[in-house]
Amino acid sequence: MSEDWAVPPQYGIEVGTEPLDRPARNSVGGWPYFDDGQEWPRCFCGERMALFFQLDLPDDVEFFGGEHLSVFHCAHHNDASDPITAGGRLVPRFWEAPQPPFPGSFWRVLLQRDPGIPEAEPEPAVRALPLTLRPFKDTYFKVGGTAAWAQEPEYYRCACGAEMAFVCQVPENWGFGVRPGAPVQPYSISDDAYMLFLGNEVYLLACPKRCDPAAVLPVNQH
Numbered sequence: 001m002s003e004d005w006a007v008p009p010q011y012g013i014e015v016g017t018e019p020l021d022r023p024a025r026n027s028v029g030g031w032p033y034f035d036d037g038q039e040w041p042r043c044f045c046g047e048r049m050a051l052f053f054q055l056d057l058p059d060d061v062e063f064f065g066g067e068h069l070s071v072f073h074c075a076h077h078n079d080a081s082d083p084i085t086a087g088g089r090l091v092p093r094f095w096e097a098p099q100p101p102f103p104g105s106f107w108r109v110l111l112q113r114d115p116g117i118p119e120a121e122p123e124p125a126v127r128a129l130p131l132t133l134r135p136f137k138d139t140y141f142k143v144g145g146t147a148a149w150a151q152e153p154e155y156y157r158c159a160c161g162a163e164m165a166f167v168c169q170v171p172e173n174w175g176f177g178v179r180p181g182a183p184v185q186p187y188s189i190s191d192d193a194y195m196l197f198l199g200n201e202v203y204l205l206a207c208p209k210r211c212d213p214a215a216v217l218p219v220n221q222h
Helices: none
Strands: 010-016 050-056 066-075 107-112 130-136 143-144 165-170 201-206 216-221
Touching: 050 130, 066 165, 107 201, 107 216
Parallel strands: none
Antiparallel strands: 010 130, 010 143, 050 066, 066 107, 143 165, 165 201, 201 216
């Protein structure tokens, strides 16, 4: 196979079964890592968003190798994502744009360059579990490589003009276990699990120019 047709490096994401009792940079839930000055994201409703998962991207992942990916979603609001565009581009600060029927955004995805010390307290709702990345694994929960679109591929331009690039894919109906007593997520598959965007297949596309740590768009298909 010629170099031009080589598949970019990709890694399957495996979720462990032993609960975490200390910070880990690759985790479901757990202790989030933030760059200096980056605060824990909040939903339009004012509640702090739940950390669903975070991981360090391997150095050879195209465009974003070495950065820290963190995916947040409100436990109280749940719907499909709705990319907002104008003039052929995503609107400025699209990650804060209204998400009909909501007046604001209920999700935030961050790609951070150098997050250091973890937060003192873990994510309170999502059960903390370790994540492991395996190179070249054929899986739909993955980082790097190319998106395995359920429908027609979707392409977007960032507000800064750059074409958004694929980072990560989360399979349809992927449940994230929650701690006892956590709020029940609307439209989830069960009272003891959360889902991203109603359980749709999720494709994370990010700005390769890194115009902002939050310039990551979740695209949903089913």
